[in-house]
Amino acid sequence: MNTAFPTRRTVLAAAGTTSAALALAACGSSGGGDAGGEKSPGSGDQPTGEGTSEPGGGGAELVSASEVPEGGGTILKEEKVVVTQPSAGEYKAFSAVCTHQGCVVSSVADGSINCACHGSRFAVADGSVQQGPATQPLPAVKVSVRGGSVRRS
Template identity: 45%
Template sequence: MSTDESAFTRRGVVTAGAVVAAAALTACTTSGRENATPAPKETPAGPGQSAGNTLAKTADIPVGGGVIVGDTVVTQPSAGSFVGLSSVCTHAGCKVASVSGGTINCTCHGSKYRLDGSVSNGPAVKPLAAKPVRVVGDSVISG
């Protein structure tokens, strides 16, 4: 074979394919920032308490409803009672999408959870994991 001829080797073809695939995957991904929830604000600890992050104002969490803040769902099943839950669906690991109609809803496969995290409708069979929250003044704080 002369130096003027182009030679295709298996290694060359596989390497080129890998480079093209990596470039295509990189082009198809996003930074994920366009739907990101703002980071909770650090709240100083009171006497005998550890510091936590402010998740939401109590007035922003409707009775019989809730809000999703990052990896936490905060609900208010009854007036003045706040519950912290993981925002990760126990069925397939998707992030739950909304809190409406008295349920926490995952749109990946249709699972619904009650405001206490228990399963209302499957395919999920396990409840959402509990996350500790507390009320400090007019804010719901993690931890």
């Protein structure tokens, strides 16, 4: 009776392949991450465009304009939106989902929107990449300011 058992070499080789596959899945290429079942940014589910302070745009209120610091921004984690005020009275909004691996950005400071997961930074003025590993900008979200509130357009 000849019962075949895997050799030690076979077991170690299989374990190494599995570890490498898991490591690659955890930190893949930019723009394609899917964290926690969320849709990845840029997949067509985000409205795009620039913010305006002109009347019109009766969408849902995101935040009071007074809560968005000039030169900075406010992260709305539940809505997955970051609202910025690059200069006095100019409001912009972007997806708060980092284009590198799908983490929600963690802070806005010194003119940049920052992701703590891997260190990507994006400009508050236009969502462009200031520092990688992200290679794609944050998608814009259309907003307007009405009655002291920043609203989705």
